[in-house]
Amino acid sequence: MQRILDLFFSPHAFRDVLPDVWLGFQTNIHMMVIAEILVLIFALGIAVVRGLPGRAAIPLRALAIFYVDFFRGTPLIIVALVIGVGVPSADAGWISSQSAPTYGIASIAIIYSAYVAEVYRAGIESIHASQRMAARSLGLSYGQTMRYVVLPQAIRRVIPPLLNDFIGLQKDTAIVYIIGIGEAVLAAQNYSTAYTNFTGYTVAAVFFVILTIPLARFTDSLIRQRELRERAAA
């Protein structure tokens, strides 16, 4: 028992490794914030394209469907290796000379855009068709209908599942350590291999949990607010 405590919860190692893991965790925060902003924008674009009406939009719709199918099914670690190690090796100008965290952010954004696009799509499709028809009959264009009628309601509706995906995204910033980004897990790994002590992983885990708990409670409160509002309306 003492051995387990020493290996995973040693106070001495905790003091030793805390500054390193914290420094690394700042990289995680940096990556997750930028990736989340990119995902919000990019995924909405994919979802809207996927919902475009008419025969002329078939190629665009197909492209959006292909993107979602492909990247939702691909493990993040593969994308991280291809983007983080493969792209710089391609010798293709500026795209090959970005920093490692940039490739990490790109990998995460590519994968999570596919997930979040589906969340958006669910929200868009949950808005009853009669609302669109009503908007169109009032003279709003398709774009205006989306912008002023459908999306404001749809996005509000999908915020809880969206935040849920973001919790996943935040945790997955740990995966890109594989390409050598000095983030929290890597700091913990460096410590664990040097001293055969795994307290660093515990510290990193606590950081991630501390970050996700407020987000989880915020999601809860949003769901509760919506429930109250809808009950009042009914």
Next chain:
Amino acid sequence: MKKFVLALFASALAISMVATTAGAKSHAAPPTLKAGTLIVGLTPPAPGFQVGTTKGTTVVNPKGMEIDLAKDIAAKLGLKKVEWYNQSSFPKSYAPGPKPYDLYFGEETITPERSKNVDYSIPYINADQGAMVRKGLSPLPKSIADLKKLTLCAQAGTTGAAYIKAHIKPTKAALYPSTTSIMFQQLISKQCDVSIYDIPILGSEAASKPGKYGPIVGRLVTHEQYGIVFQKGSKLRAVVNPVLKGLIADGTVGKLTKKWLTVDFSKLPIFK
């Protein structure tokens, strides 16, 4: 620094212990897991040291300096068969607990921390850290102060990574990729300017891909020594140590090093 002095002391102690046990050598069969067979743990690939096709927990037809050394040791011990075990996780090789093999080769540096969990043979190679630059880097770094300003890379969890953090303290974020193959790829793709890694491995990598890398510009003295890894308290260690000592004394290990690892590391300038 204290750590390295400790490591030196530990290896000196190991050598003296060998000297005392060698006298009491018995002629019984060596205490291996499987009678007449030496099961050798490996973590391929490490060009020059051990390269082979892994198939589950076995390695098919491995080649390299450590492979030849393991075969020589088995022969000297009178063991007719050598089996190769694929220990896919390097950190597992120095984790506490029983091992599925008799001994393990993995260019493993002897450290006091690791020695708490496993036992090491006397060292079979002295390997300092080397600094290998990417192709086209100019001007070439000549000191640790020069290294500070460059993007460095080292495999996560290695002595090189620890050295960067403790001694070089670079101003740009260093990369700590999870495998050597990613590290070398980052050196080729210029994501990384200088790779800090064990000199023999840098040398064999450069030799295996001519023209892909810049030169090995210097040596960072860390007093690292590679040892064969045994389960803590292994009885085989006392038998292998005198054999290894003999192979070092008669020049076999030196010949194997020259054959498989082309670099003459004593000629590299020492970075201060």
